[in-house]
Amino acid sequence: MPFDVVCDGQNCRAFAIRFQGRAHAYVNRCTHIAMEMDYRPNRFFDDSGRWLLCATHGATYAPHTGECAGGPGRGPLVKIELTESGGVVYWRPSPRVKPLEF
Numbered sequence: 105m106p107f108d109v110v111c112d113g114q115n116c117r118a119f120a121i122r123f124q125g126r127a128h129a130y131v132n133r134c135t136h137i138a139m140e141m142d143y144r145p146n147r148f149f150d151d152s153g154r155w156l157l158c159a160t161h162g163a164t165y166a167p168h169t170g171e172c173a174g175g176p177g178r179g180p181l182v183k184i185e186l187t188e189s190g191g192v193v194y195w196r197p198s199p200r201v202k203p204l205e206f
């Protein structure tokens with residue numbers, strides 16, 4: 105599920121995934137080079153379904169933490185805190201990630 109945020113002052117895409125029953129969300133920006141990671145729109149998992157995969161050079165990230173697990177990534181993805189209530193998922197702004205201003 106894609107959505108838009110402002111991260112570190114720049115408009116960015118973000119995405120939410122469900123992994124092992126829990127929702128997680130990250131800024132869609134690889135830590136190797138600041139590029140969006142999906143190899144097809146909204147496709148983030150590798151073939152095993154265990155890792156988030158950057159399509160450009162193959163960095164892998166843990167779906168539940170965003171930690172880099174392999175490849176040329178340079179640290180964790182920017183995680184966006186979520187809460188889930190009544191089947192609806194809400195994201196919470198943080199010092200680094202804020203809503204878009206219209």
Ligand code: FES
Nearest residue numbers: 134136158161163
């Ligand atoms: S840009 Fe993601 S691995 Fe290089």
